[in-house]
Amino acid sequence: MxxxxxxxxxxxxxxxxxxxxxxxxxxxxxxxxxxxxxxxxxxxxxxxxxxxxxxxxxxxxxxxxxxxxxxRELHHRIKNNFQIIQSIMGLGINSIRNPEYREDFLKTKGRIDILARIYIIQLEKEQFSEIALAELIQNVIDYIKYNRNNKSYNIKFDILLNKIEALKQEPMIDIDKALYFSLLINEVLMNCIDFGISDEHPEIRVRLAQFGFTISVSIEDDGPGIQPEDLQKETVGISLIRALSQQIHAVWQYTKGKNGGSYFSLSLKRDH
CATH class of the missing domain: 1.20.5 (Single alpha-helices involved in coiled-coils or other helix-helix interfaces)
Incomplete structure (x- = not known):
């Protein structure tokens, strides 16, 4: 130190x-x-x-x-507005005496009923972004069976889902397309009921299939089948099918089925 x-x-x-x-x-x-x-x-x-x-x-x-x-308040107001329109149209049917006009009026009311039905499903389940395609189709079928009971027929609904690893859930569709899709299925089924079933073959077959990222819907009846010239006519039904398909970016086709009836096919890409 x-x-x-x-x-x-x-x-x-x-x-x-x-x-x-x-x-x-x-x-x-x-x-x-x-x-x-x-x-x-x-x-x-x-x-x-x-x-x-x-x-x-x-x-x-x-x-x-x-x-x-x-x-939420807006959704409930829209629901109430649908119910008011349905009630007014229901009252209007009773004043129509002409059978042809009455049938056209019923079809228009049916389209509005389908819109209201799908909208209520969204509210009840609080599904404001997407909804299952199978559920939409089944609801349209149930509505038609319950409300179009003037003819005897059977609608078979088959679901074929080829799921792959990347697609573990059933096919869904965006809410903004759901109403268009429901109206489209309703229109095709109504065509089958009005023109595609007979007393001998009162059956309509509906299939929802999934192949990878492509969704396919087919509707087939055993009636006389749709004629090519019928597709060129600007009827309300064909015009709606064409316009609604464009709205959901789908490709559709009417051909002759295996049993000679009409075969409608629709294909579109999965949203999710």
């Missing part, structure tokens, strides 16, 4: 732990105080930012809640 004099030892000690003029502690103290003050200011700024974010988060939650309530 070096040999220091008392004065040298005191000088070294003062530099290390003292507060004298030559103290190392004293020389760094102002800088330390400055740094501490800067950190305190940054801490205060950070706390104010956190409070602001919390206030904005609360405001955002309230805004989302208000919009959710407004959307």
């Amino acid at each position: 070096p040999d220091f004099s008392d004065s040298e030892y005191d000088e070294i000690r003062e530099k290390i732990i003292g507060m004298g003029e030559r103290s190392a502690r004293k020389s760094y103290y102002p800088e330390l105080q400055k740094r501490i003050k800067e950190l305190e200011e940054k801490q205060q700024t950070l706390m104010e930012l956190v409070r602001t974010l919390e206030e904005q988060g609360t405001l955002l939650e309230n805004t989302i809640l208000e919009k959710d309530l407004a959307i």
